[in-house]
Amino acid sequence: MTITPREFDFRAARARLAAKPKSAGEKLTTLEAALGRVADGDHVALGGCLYSRTPLALMWALLRRRPRGLALSRNLMCYEGEWGMVAGAVHKVVTSWMGIGLPWGLSKVMREYVEKGRVAVEEWSHLGLGLRYRAAAMGVPFLPSLTMLGSDLMDVGGSTTLTCPYTGALLHAVPALFPDVALIHVHRADRFGNAQIDGYPHMDADIARAAATVLMSAEEIVEDDAIRRHPDRTVIPGFAVDALVHVPHGSYPHECYGLYDAEAPHFTEYVAGIQQSGADSVARYLDRYVYGPTTHAEYLALFGDRALADARRRAHEILA
Amino acid sequence: MTAAPVTATELLAVMGARALRDNQTVFTGVGAPMLATALAQRLHAPGLTMVVEGGVVGPAWKPGWLPISTNEMRAAYGARMLPGITDLFLMAQRGFLDVGFIGGAQIDQHGNLNTTAIGSYERPAVRLPGSGGANDIISLCGEVIVLTAHEPRRFVPRVDFVTSPGYLSGGDERRRRGLIFGGVARVVTTLGLFGFDPETRRMRLEAVHPGITVAEVRASTPFDLLVADGVGTTDAPTERELAVLRALDPARQFLG
Numbered sequence: 001m002t003i004t005p006r007e008f009d010f011r012a013a014r015a016r017l018a019a020k021p022k023s024a025g026e027k028l029t030t031l032e033a034a035l036g037r038v039a040d041g042d043h044v045a046l047g048g049c050l051y052s053r054t055p056l057a058l059m060w061a062l063l064r065r066r067p068r069g070l071a072l073s074r075n076l077m078c079y080e081g082e083w084g085m086v087a088g089a090v091h092k093v094v095t096s097w098m099g100i101g102l103p104w105g106l107s108k109v110m111r112e113y114v115e116k117g118r119v120a121v122e123e124w125s126h127l128g129l130g131l132r133y134r135a136a137a138m139g140v141p142f143l144p145s146l147t148m149l150g151s152d153l154m155d156v157g158g159s160t161t162l163t164c165p166y167t168g169a170l171l172h173a174v175p176a177l178f179p180d181v182a183l184i185h186v187h188r189a190d191r192f193g194n195a196q197i198d199g200y201p202h203m204d205a206d207i208a209r210a211a212a213t214v215l216m217s218a219e220e221i222v223e224d225d226a227i228r229r230h231p232d233r234t235v236i237p238g239f240a241v242d243a244l245v246h247v248p249h250g251s252y253p254h255e256c257y258g259l260y261d262a263e264a265p266h267f268t269e270y271v272a273g274i275q276q277s278g279a280d281s282v283a284r285y286l287d288r289y290v291y292g293p294t295t296h297a298e299y300l301a302l303f304g305d306r307a308l309a310d311a312r313r314r315a316h317e318i319l320a
Numbered sequence: 321m322t323a324a325p326v327t328a329t330e331l332l333a334v335m336g337a338r339a340l341r342d343n344q345t346v347f348t349g350v351g352a353p354m355l356a357t358a359l360a361q362r363l364h365a366p367g368l369t370m371v372v373e374g375g376v377v378g379p380a381w382k383p384g385w386l387p388i389s390t391n392e393m394r395a396a397y398g399a400r401m402l403p404g405i406t407d408l409f410l411m412a413q414r415g416f417l418d419v420g421f422i423g424g425a426q427i428d429q430h431g432n433l434n435t436t437a438i439g440s441y442e443r444p445a446v447r448l449p450g451s452g453g454a455n456d457i458i459s460l461c462g463e464v465i466v467l468t469a470h471e472p473r474r475f476v477p478r479v480d481f482v483t484s485p486g487y488l489s490g491g492d493e494r495r496r497r498g499l500i501f502g503g504v505a506r507v508v509t510t511l512g513l514f515g516f517d518p519e520t521r522r523m524r525l526e527a528v529h530p531g532i533t534v535a536e537v538r539a540s541t542p543f544d545l546l547v548a549d550g551v552g553t554t555d556a557p558t559e560r561e562l563a564v565l566r567a568l569d570p571a572r573q574f575l576g
Contacts, residue, residue: 097452125455130406150497170498201404
């Protein structure tokens, strides 16, 4: 069993929320100050899914702080999970799937780290992990479901079953996952952290309610009125948000729905490096892209304005 | 006229499409499943609704712009609804999804699939990418169709790790372990079509593709394969099926 009481203890999680300032006030800050709220050993949950709306700017700023002993969870983990492993920041990855996608093959870095026993990957089904966040978002210690029943995934985290008190059916008691920190990238927020997402909602709204601390980046910081005009579009309330950073292209080179397309050739180049020299290639990538640039603007400059403009143009073409 | 030879993905997509009926709701994935589903929709199943793992209901994909992942912008094109991922899977748990497709994996004689690990879980010889939504699809949809290339290494007597449960050790074990709905209805491979014996739940060859013999299928299947009485032969992909399929992916990004 690899789940810990800290992950599913709903009473402790509620107590942490009681102690948290739930301010309606200003949340805007810098990446450096926001990520200063992450402590070694924390469980950090990432929003988005695979290479869509990944909170890459927040992850970039987190790794620059050289954290240790983190658990990192995400429904489908893309190469940011490999960064965490190679940076020595992560001891446990919680996910349903890890890789980039069909054309890029298996994650050689995950293979190396898991097969040598250096990092544990705790696997859940996609819905299983979604229900873990959902249970936490609801403030309950578990949710009943049929998913994962009968499979060997039940034993990985240490799931248990229960008998339905009404029908007698066997059910999976999916344990809650209350992350210490959620990293979430959104399309727009007002400066108080009331946030709106376009396109895929993924699991972000649940993760924001589940976590003790919510660190958010936004493509755009909008006026108070812009949120008040469309409150039905707000999916994360400002009182849940602890820190907000204005980061245009905050998911790049991953995609942000409607704004910019993913940079598939960059993924191909990244994987080609790993094919050649394994984790060493990721270490060099981190030096160049994460530890090298001192601001996120400098990070984006490594890709260049033309690439950013082209990714924006493609997003318009895809959705046209 | 001379037609281009049919690729493995084209064969799987055509045979997969034929397994779908009009007005069904289908949980589909990237690669052969999405091609099969989109093809069925354009041929005999205009009332079919596609659902995609990233949180997409009813997309209308643009030919030439097929998605690489199930949660990127291309997958959402023309969608009727973009629910959250958890809510999408909960529609399957509720019973709204008739059919689910699962792509290539290691599969055993009882239809169990392994996409997690070869060897032990903690220290595997090969760590595979994981379940993703495969476990949920096989546990929650009305029935599941597995589409896979028929490579002997993919067919094993018993998978090392049950990521996605078919019939477990056979008989009624799936039901006894709590999976009271669904099951693997059929396995479509590059050699033929397979079902499961209703009693033992062991895999059974039902039909071979044109030009394939039962002996060839047996030779490529490293477990004791049941063979149905009067095993049939599938009809080769028609010109119309291939034309519609190829128009979906003119650059042959997925068709091979």
